[in-house]
Amino acid sequence: MEKLFGILEAGGTKFICAVGTGPGDIRDEERFPTTTPDETLSRTLDYFRRMENRHGKLSALGIGSFGPLDLNPQSATWGFITATPKPGWSNTSLASFLSESLGVPAFIDTDVNAAALAESLWGAGTGLKNLVYVTVGTGIGGGVLSGGNLIHGLVHPELGHILLPKRGDDAFEGNCPFHRTCLEGLASGPAIQKRWGIGGGNLPPHHPAWDLEAHYLALGLQSWTLSLSPEKIILGGGVMAQEHLLPLIQTKLLKLLGGYIQHPLLTQERIGEYVCAPGLGTRSGLMGALALAMGLH
Amino acid sequence: MEKLFGILEAGGTKFICAVGTGPGDIRDEERFPTTTPDETLSRTLDYFRRMENRHGKLSALGIGSFGPLDLNPQSATWGFITATPKPGWSNTSLASFLSESLGVPAFIDTDVNAAALAESLWGAGTGLKNLVYVTVGTGIGGGVLSGGNLIHGLVHPELGHILLPKRGDDAFEGNCPFHRTCLEGLASGPAIQKRWGIGGGNLPPHHPAWDLEAHYLALGLQSWTLSLSPEKIILGGGVMAQEHLLPLIQTKLLKLLGGYIQHPLLTQERIGEYVCAPGLGTRSGLMGALALAMGLH
Numbered sequence: 072m073e074k075l076f077g078i079l080e081a082g083g084t085k086f087i088c089a090v091g092t093g094p095g096d097i098r099d100e101e102r103f104p105t106t107t108p109d110e111t112l113s114r115t116l117d118y119f120r121r122m123e124n125r126h127g128k129l130s131a132l133g134i135g136s137f138g139p140l141d142l143n144p145q146s147a148t149w150g151f152i153t154a155t156p157k158p159g160w161s162n163t164s165l166a167s168f169l170s171e172s173l174g175v176p177a178f179i180d181t182d183v184n185a186a187a188l189a190e191s192l193w194g195a196g197t198g199l200k201n202l203v204y205v206t207v208g209t210g211i212g213g214g215v216l217s218g219g220n221l222i223h224g225l226v227h228p229e230l231g232h233i234l235l236p237k238r239g240d241d242a243f244e245g246n247c248p249f250h251r252t253c254l255e256g257l258a259s260g261p262a263i264q265k266r267w268g269i270g271g272g273n274l275p276p277h278h279p280a281w282d283l284e285a286h287y288l289a290l291g292l293q294s295w296t297l298s299l300s301p302e303k304i305i306l307g308g309g310v311m312a313q314e315h316l317l318p319l320i321q322t323k324l325l326k327l328l329g330g331y332i333q334h335p336l337l338t339q340e341r342i343g344e345y346v347c348a349p350g351l352g353t354r355s356g357l358m359g360a361l362a363l364a365m366g367l368h
Numbered sequence: 369m370e371k372l373f374g375i376l377e378a379g380g381t382k383f384i385c386a387v388g389t390g391p392g393d394i395r396d397e398e399r400f401p402t403t404t405p406d407e408t409l410s411r412t413l414d415y416f417r418r419m420e421n422r423h424g425k426l427s428a429l430g431i432g433s434f435g436p437l438d439l440n441p442q443s444a445t446w447g448f449i450t451a452t453p454k455p456g457w458s459n460t461s462l463a464s465f466l467s468e469s470l471g472v473p474a475f476i477d478t479d480v481n482a483a484a485l486a487e488s489l490w491g492a493g494t495g496l497k498n499l500v501y502v503t504v505g506t507g508i509g510g511g512v513l514s515g516g517n518l519i520h521g522l523v524h525p526e527l528g529h530i531l532l533p534k535r536g537d538d539a540f541e542g543n544c545p546f547h548r549t550c551l552e553g554l555a556s557g558p559a560i561q562k563r564w565g566i567g568g569g570n571l572p573p574h575h576p577a578w579d580l581e582a583h584y585l586a587l588g589l590q591s592w593t594l595s596l597s598p599e600k601i602i603l604g605g606g607v608m609a610q611e612h613l614l615p616l617i618q619t620k621l622l623k624l625l626g627g628y629i630q631h632p633l634l635t636q637e638r639i640g641e642y643v644c645a646p647g648l649g650t651r652s653g654l655m656g657a658l659a660l661a662m663g664l665h
Contacts, residue, residue: 201521
């Protein structure tokens with residue numbers, strides 16, 4: 072009999088729960104808003120219990136979650152959300168709580184590490200061992216696969232919070248509560264909204280907001296290219312739904328690298344193979360949670 | 369009989385050649401200036417041939433080299449120095465030339481990746497699987513061990529060339545020919561010399577040069593901490609011989625991280641365990657080349 076897996080993409084705005092046996096066989100899916108930990112986790116448990124009644128026992132649960140997370144398997148708080156700015160959620164047990172309540176093994180990683188994994192298995196980076204997945208939306212975060220392993224070290228990558236040079240014509244003071252003018256503080260969805268007084272979804276494609284947005288994102292990509300040496304950088308998230316943004320970022324990245332790194336993909340002709348959209352659309356995170364449950368990390 | 373290894377640290381200024389059976393048993397060592405590729409590689413071959421006459425056949429050769437390097441084992445130019453700004457050295461075969469001439473297998477990586485490996489085996493990061501080694505000298509470069517593997521992806525890390533915000537009181541225009549105000553352009557030894565008109569070795573410890581230098585290096589460390597999530601960052605190279613610099617960098621890094629990443633080492637009490645000097649002093653690169661020869665990568 073095929074194994075049935077529990078799948079959870081735990082986002083700061085919504086939780087997406089699903090069950091399935093593989094990426095081509097998702098049997099059920101449900102989403103609900105992220106409210107308090109008590110309410111949200113009860114609803115999650117409830118969902119998986121209903122699914123077990125209907126489809127049979129789960130073999131494992133995979134969780135891709137917002138963070139920061141404790142991913143140290145030796146730690147007493149493994150699988151906890153640690154000190155998050157999200158009210159009420161600091162020090163919340165996610166993985167061990169769900170694992171113990173359901174009586175199934177749980178695997179957890181950041182939502183973006185999970186997305187990077189899924190894109191390397193079934194998406195735009197299939198077969199690659201070194202790739203970066205970045206989401207640009209309410210926040211900016213990234214997951215990294217390096218040498219075939221998802222990066223965990225002191226903690227896990229937090230790609231959105233690197234400090235950047237502000238462009239001379241940008242008077243916006245940045246809105247990251249920790250760093251002001253880090254990438255997230257300058258280029259997240261809320262930063263666009265606050266700088267221009269209009270959300271990105273309502274700014275026309277030729278508005279100067281996009282040139283500036285592409286500039287800051289390209290600065291991030293310049294830094295990740297040099298630090299992480301990925302074979303591909305995949306850009307997802309709500310802001311990237313603006314399709315005119317991707318070619319702008321590609322061109323600006325090449326300019327910022329200044330020809331220092333020589334590689335056939337780092338050319339105007341082939342940059343689209345290096346910086347691209349997710350192959351799994353908006354489902355990289357959910358598919359990544361499935362991959363974790365399947366033990367493919 | 370113990371295996372004898374050939375060891376080469378190929379630097380842009382000098383080559384260091386050695387033979388030995390392990391880190392505690394270096395049998396001979398010689399250094400000479402890096403001139404033309406022909407002359408320098410002849411001298412290198414000559415050295416290892418003399419050593420074979422004296423000590424017997426080498427089992428393998430390990431090379432830590434300046435770069436950029438082609439480290440793709442599938443490439444026809446594997447082990448070549450690729451497009452380096454160093455005159456005459458672009459497209460120089462290092463690993464296969466020496467391997468074929470000596471009739472021994474050769475292993476090659478960047479000098480800084482080699483140094484990171486050695487520090488994880490026998491130095492300040494013994495036992496760690498995630499660490500960064502950075503050299504601050506004529507240039508700024510870094511090697512990265514992630515999940516126990518040296519990072520190779522599209523190419524290899526080039527940590528010194530990330531773009532940084534210039535500090536408001538710094539009028540220096542930066543001296544990186546590729547990026548002007550990247551970390552190397554703002555904080556390498558030659559950048560200090562050019563900005564202040566005096567080399568770092570002749571600037572007193574309380575000179576404002578050091579506060580600025582620590583600021584830029586801390587910005588680099590902030591970025592690497594967030595992108596690479598290492599368990600330790602080891603700072604070597606000629607500029608770091610100024611011992612008053614390390615505590616300044618440690619304090620400034622904590623300030624720049626702004627409490628966003630929570631970890632016991634990221635505190636004023638324990639930051640010295642996270643950012644520290646090499647355990648192998650100035651020999652991390654050479655010991656790394658030995659580790660490559662020994663197949664410990």
